[in-house]
Amino acid sequence: MSDVVVVGSGFFGLTVAERLAEQFGVDVAVVDRRPHIGGNAYSEAEPTTGIEVHRYGAHLFHTSNERVWEYVNRFTRFTDYVHRVYTTHHGEVYPMPINLGTVNQFFRSAHGPDAARALIREQAAELGDRTPSNLDEQGVSLIGRPLYEAFIRDYTAKQWQTDPTELPASIIKRLPVRYTYDNRYFNDTHEGLPVDGYTAWLERMADHPRITVTLDTDFFDESQPVNKSATVGRVPVVYTGPVDRYFDFAQGELSWRTLDFEQEVLPTGDFQGTSVMNYADADVPYTRIHEFRHFHPERDYPQDSTVIMREFSRFAERGDEPYYPINTATDRERLEAYRARTAEEPQVFFGGRLGTYQYLDMHMAIGSALSMVDNKLAPLFGAGVGSEQ
Numbered sequence: 001m002s003d004v005v006v007v008g009s010g011f012f013g014l015t016v017a018e019r020l021a022e023q024f025g026v027d028v029a030v031v032d033r034r035p036h037i038g039g040n041a042y043s044e045a046e047p048t049t050g051i052e053v054h055r056y057g058a059h060l061f062h063t064s065n066e067r068v069w070e071y072v073n074r075f076t077r078f079t080d081y082v083h084r085v086y087t088t089h090h091g092e093v094y095p096m097p098i099n100l101g102t103v104n105q106f107f108r109s110a111h112g113p114d115a116a117r118a119l120i121r122e123q124a125a126e127l128g129d130r131t132p133s134n135l136d137e138q139g140v141s142l143i144g145r146p147l148y149e150a151f152i153r154d155y156t157a158k159q160w161q162t163d164p165t166e167l168p169a170s171i172i173k174r175l176p177v178r179y180t181y182d183n184r185y186f187n188d189t190h191e192g193l194p195v196d197g198y199t200a201w202l203e204r205m206a207d208h209p210r211i212t213v214t215l216d217t218d219f220f221d222e223s224q225p226v227n228k229s230a231t232v233g234r235v236p237v238v239y240t241g242p243v244d245r246y247f248d249f250a251q252g253e254l255s256w257r258t259l260d261f262e263q264e265v266l267p268t269g270d271f272q273g274t275s276v277m278n279y280a281d282a283d284v285p286y287t288r289i290h291e292f293r294h295f296h297p298e299r300d301y302p303q304d305s306t307v308i309m310r311e312f313s314r315f316a317e318r319g320d321e322p323y324y325p326i327n328t329a330t331d332r333e334r335l336e337a338y339r340a341r342t343a344e345e346p347q348v349f350f351g352g353r354l355g356t357y358q359y360l361d362m363h364m365a366i367g368s369a370l371s372m373v374d375n376k377l378a379p380l381f382g383a384g385v386g387s388e389q
C-alpha cells in the first residue's frame with residue numbers, strides 16, 4: 001500500500017502529490033473518477049483542427065503569489081498572453097471590464113477620468129449614504145444605474161438565475177472599474193498560458209516514480225482497491241472531492257451552479273476576432289462565447305477553421321458537474337456542520353475547490369495545497385517515509 005492516498009487529480013491533488021513524492025520521498029496513490037487527470041483545468045486538442053480546447057471552461061492563469069509562480073514554472077513555461085474581454089449589448093461591442101473606453105462609447109462622450117468619475121458619482125447618487133446590501137445596489141453604487149443595467153444586471157441574472165437583489169454584493173466586487181483605457185481583465189503581476197497546454201503541465205506534475213495515478217476510480221466505489229473504507233484510518237488521505245458527498249450528504253446537499261458548453265467547429269479562420277465575447281442582454285441565452293484559437297496566437301493553427309464554445313449557466317442537480325458554489329445562508333450553515341465533522345475524521349485532509357466548498361482560482365488551489373503540505377502533511381512525513389532514518 002502507498003504511504004498516502006490523494007483523491008482527485010486536479011491542481012490541488014497533484015500539487016500535494018508532487019510535493020510529498022519529491023520533497024518527502026513519500027509513495028502517493030492518486031485516484032480520480034474521471035478518465036483523465038487535471039480536474040477542471042484539463043484541456044485537449046480538438047481532433048479535426050488541433051486547436052487546444054479547455055473542456056471545462058476557459059482557464060486563464062494569473063497570480064501575484066511569488067511562491068506559486070516559482071513553483072508552477074518548474075513544470076511549464078508561460079506565453080505572454082494577456083486576457084481581454086469584450087461584451088455585446090444591443091448589437092454593439094464594448095470593452096470589459098468597465099473602463100473609460102466603455103463609459104465614453106456608452107455615453108457617446110469624450111470624458112477624461114475626472115469628468116467620467118463625476119458623471120458616475122452623479123448616477124450612483126440614488127443610493128445616498130447606504131452601504132450596498134446586495135448585488136443590485138453594489139452595481140449601482142459602483143457604476144451608476146445606466147451602465148449597471150446595460151452590462152451587469154441581465155448578464156448576472158443569466159449567470160446566477162437569481163434576481164440580483166437577492167445576490168451578495170461580493171460577487172461583483174472582484175470586477176474592476178477603471179478610469180483609464182486599460183482593459184486588461186486581471187490585475188496580477190504574472191499572467192500567461194502554458195506554452196504546450198494545460199495537460200502537458202499537469203502530466204509533468206504527476207510524472208514521478210513515487211506517484212501512481214489511477215483513473216476511472218471513484219473513491220466511494222467499494223469494488224475498487226483504493227476506496228474510502230479500505231483507506232480511511234489506515235493511511236493519511238487527502239480528499240479533494242465534494243465535502244457533502246464524503247459524508248453521504250448527511251447534513252444536506254450544498255448548492256452549486258453548473259455550466260453547459262456547446263462546442264462547434266466553424267469553417268472560418270476567425271469567428272469573433274477575440275478569445276472571449278460576453279453577451280450582456282437577456283434575449284441571448286448564453287453568457288459568453290469562447291474562441292480558443294485566440295488564446296494561442298503564437299501557434300500554427302489552421303487558417304480555414306476555428307473552434308467556438310457557447311457557455312450556458314444553470315443550477316446543478318445531483319450528477320451534474322459542480323462548478324461555482326452558490327453559498328446561500330443554508331449552504332453556509334451546512335458547511336459549518338460538515339467542517340465540524342471533517343475535524344473528526346482520522347487523518348483525512350479536505351482541500352481544493354470541492355473539498356472546502358470555495359471558489360478557488362488555480363493559483364489559489366496550488367497555493368493552499370502548498371500550505372497544506374507545510375502545515376499539516378510535513379509533520380506526518382517530515383522524516384521522509386521513503387528514507388531509511
Ligand code: FAD
Pocket residue numbers: 007008009010011012013031032033034037038039040041056057058059060061062217218219220240241242259323324351352353354360361362363365
Ligand atoms: P478540480 O480541478 O475540480 O479537481 C477535483 C478532482 O477530484 C476532479 O478531477 C474530480 O474528478 C475528482 N473527484 C471528485 N470526486 C471524486 C471521487 N469521489 N473519487 C475520485 N475522484 C474524485 N481558475 C483560474 O485560475 N483561472 C480561470 O480562468 C479559471 N476558470 C475557471 C472556469 C470554470 C468554468 C471553472 C469551474 C473553474 C475555473 N477556474 C479558473 C478554477 C480552477 O478550475 C480551479 O482552481 C482548479 O480546478 C481547482 O483545482 P482542484 O484540484 O481543487 O479541483
Ligand code: UDP
Pocket residue numbers: 087096151152153155156159171172174175278280
Ligand atoms: N459580470 C457581469 N458582466 C460581465 C462580466 C461579469 O455582470 O460582462 C459579473 C457577473 O455577476 C459575474 C461576476 O461579474 O458573476 C464575476 O465575473 P467573472 O468574469 O470574474 O466571472 P467568471 O469568469 O468566474 O465566471
